Amino acid sequence: MPMHPDLEAAMARCPLVAILRGVRPEEVESVGEALIGAGFMMIEVPLNSPDPFDSIGRLARRFGDRVLIGAGTVLTVDQVRQVRKAGGRLIISPNTDVDVIATTVQSEMISLPGYFTPGEAFAAVKAGAHGLKLFPAEAATPKVLKAQCAVLPDDVPLLVVGGITPETMQPWQAAGAAGFGLGSALYKPGFSSEDVGDRARAFMAELS
Numbered sequence: 001m002p003m004h005p006d007l008e009a010a011m012a013r014c015p016l017v018a019i020l021r022g023v024r025p026e027e028v029e030s031v032g033e034a035l036i037g038a039g040f041m042m043i044e045v046p047l048n049s050p051d052p053f054d055s056i057g058r059l060a061r062r063f064g065d066r067v068l069i070g071a072g073t074v075l076t077v078d079q080v081r082q083v084r085k086a087g088g089r090l091i092i093s094p095n096t097d098v099d100v101i102a103t104t105v106q107s108e109m110i111s112l113p114g115y116f117t118p119g120e121a122f123a124a125v126k127a128g129a130h131g132l133k134l135f136p137a138e139a140a141t142p143k144v145l146k147a148q149c150a151v152l153p154d155d156v157p158l159l160v161v162g163g164i165t166p167e168t169m170q171p172w173q174a175a176g177a178a179g180f181g182l183g184s185a186l187y188k189p190g191f192s193s194e195d196v197g198d199r200a201r202a203f204m205a206e207l208s
Helices: 005-013 025-038 052-063 077-086 098-106 118-127 142-149 166-175 193-205
Strands: 016-019 042-046 068-072 090-092 110-112 132-134 158-161 179-182
Touching: 005 068, 005 110, 016 158, 016 193, 025 042, 025 052, 025 193, 042 052, 042 090, 052 068, 052 077, 068 077, 077 098, 098 110, 098 118, 118 132, 142 158, 142 166, 166 193
Parallel strands: 016 042, 016 179, 042 068, 068 090, 090 110, 132 158, 158 179
Antiparallel strands: none
16 A cells, blocks of 8 residues: 555654654643654554543644644553544554544545564555564564565555654664654653753754
């Protein structure tokens, strides 16, 4: 399946997904503003955050015409529908659940499931995934990614997620990573929007 045009446009401008695990609705807009000000085009609110659908709705209403807003840690078909109702367009999972992927595609949303093995990756592509997230990257290496890139479809971008810092991006990019999902090195509960903006700019500076 060709890359979703909205995903392709976002990736061309900034192939980084901000993962705001633990973000609260009352702070999410200021954090989103800081990220977008730094150049980010994709923001994910994991569903194990406080009141995640409230946060997704706030982001979607404020920024959804400019950037891709969605949910992470999406594990069920019902959660896909709840994200869509809240205004989210990105569905990101830690696993390869073909029903979640298929429902996402049928709902005209963007599917970025997690995978670790080639078998999982091909199952996700067959189900219609628009991109893939190698997770957890801490348990893999750039050499593993390079080998996977050699056999997976060229039009399916591979994002690397898990433990990524600005200092560790370059080897993954050289191995074929199309982008990254950024978690605790970018945002943790307690970080101010200024902290997040500074960290976002540090990641942007390392894009090749």
